[in-house]
Amino acid sequence: MRSMGKTRRMLSVGAGALALAAALAVPAQAHEHRTPGWQMKDTASDARFRGLAAVSRSTAWVAGTKGTVLRTLDGGRTWKNVSPPGAAGLEFRDVEAFDARRAVVLAIGEGEASRVYRTEDGGDTWSESFRNTDPKAFYDCLTFFDPRRGLAMSDPVDGKYRILSTADGGRSWKVLPSQGMPAAEPGEAGFAASGQCLVASGPKDVWLATGGGATGRVLHSGDRGLTWTAAEAGIDAGDPARGVFGLAFRDRTHGIAVGGDYRAGQPSPRAAAVTGDGGRHWDPAATPVAGYRSGVAWLPHTRASALAVGPTGTDVTRDGGRTWTTVDTGSYDTVDCAHDGGCWAAGEQGRVARLTD
Template sequence: MRFVLIFLAVFVFISCENKTEIEFNSVEITPVFIDSLSIRAMQPLDENRVWFAADKGKVGLIDGDTPKLAIIKYGDSLLHFRSIASTKEAVFVLSISNPAVLYKIGFNGSEATNIEEVYNEKGDNVFYDSMKFWNENEGIAIGDPVENCMSIIITRDGGNTWEKLPCENLPKVEKGEAAFAASNSNIAIFGDNAWVATGGRKSRVMHTADKGKTWKIFDTPIIQGKAMTGIFSIDFRDENNGIIFGGNWEDKPFNEGNKAITQNGGKTWKLIANGKKPGYCSSAKYVPGTEGQGIVAVSLLGISFSGDGGKNWKELSKEGFFAIEFVNDSVAFASGNNRISKLIFRK
């Protein structure tokens, strides 16, 4: 009996460690929306519907073949949106630069019902980068420092009101440390956790395990030291396992120190596929339902895929995008210059 128990324990351990690799051999790319916009923020609802926020004040819901669009003005200005998040009853869009304006757009399941301003921040250094919700009531948005900490605003009432966290409750940033509004993906959420990726002259990961009440910050091996180096995207598949991706925006083919994984909730990070393609990527996501084995990363250079947790990568397309968001284990939306496309990955 003792031998049997030991054998079973060893078998379970080996089974857990040797996860089955997955394989995508091609991707079908179909444009679903074309406009003269820079689109870096999306929020899919299902395989046929996706919200987006873009520059020129434009926000919209692509519903199959039907774009439902709105232009939001702040005074006489057209805002530039790079952050988006949603609950069951609303979608939220947040502008970059000064002023930062956050709007709540009511949603009845098919149409927008009303638009209201729920947060406004003015200042020379104000610049918000991304936004996510933990649940229907609690959400977070992250921005560049205006003092000696990252700018973080939190809602606890479904997005009706937002409060900025004081710097005394947050880790101090280093000189030249900020964040990138490249793809609405420098925040990752799982359970009560949130991870925030920074970049620039210092590139680290901030972590909260209690929805923003307390924070820690951890070093990473990602390339850093210049204004456009560091982490551009972060994703977690559970409370322990995550990936960070980025590189040097000014030298996109460079592929050293631009991708890493953690297995302990972000405390330590290990470089993967170092010195191998792909280089700089602005958005990386785990493929749902693949136990962390499937990862897709996008950039202006194309679409790359790993089926073994990031050890090896292959190029699926040279078509460039800023951001990717999965709907299920084979369907995603990707956004870029002048378009949103539906991606179907095939084995």
């Protein structure tokens, strides 16, 4: 779950927690009742964590700068450094975890800096399962449909996004044919900002977020990456620093996109959009997020509530992404929620927090 598409890949709780609690305390449906707030967890690290995998309320993995991978099994009270040996020079930007023992992490960068590592014993040992040998490729994100099948994506190579596929839980990878991939726009690439530029829902559907081109786009595949269609996402692009940074799908039809301009102080007036048809069409949020947001996640067991995070705060929606309210001003790059209701956020200077209720 990174640097941002070639030149743009290298890109702060108190009162805010009370606001967050107030914003979600009285939802329309009783089963969506939430009274949460961010609770900071001491990781004893100064790494920037853009990769995050929420396994449960007790278990989470984070991955970030200086080749750092941490894991907690006790709700964030303690963290174990489970970084792969010899990875200190790498930039981990995505981690996908199946449970407390099995996880896959992605390192980003030009050429051989893009790598995939896999562990089956909670990070005690790692195996390098992929190392990029094409100097034109730069891998940004990975996602899994289930514990066996997954994809990773690279910025365009020879005018098209490159897709890697695994059918054995990340032990081995192969490049998929490019015939079914539409051409990338001039200057277009993915953003390695939150581990959410490539996301899956269900056994076959996957979406890819883009920026830097004339328009921010979302590409969709319904056959695990063999063929793709592209749609404009309603989020401003037209600059290497602007576009769609994060995606979240509640199911194969209902999705949210967030993004904007990642440069500090730059406006992001249209930084959120929503789809109800699987990404064929996107509508800009009527009341968008307050600024650039790189991560987004649906709150578990709700039909219309979600969180979006970025360097200037957290926003919440209770109507499926149509309107957003800022509820916290802490800095986070990514957010993820587990099926048992455990939601986590992570970001700069070792910041990790869990949503409590």
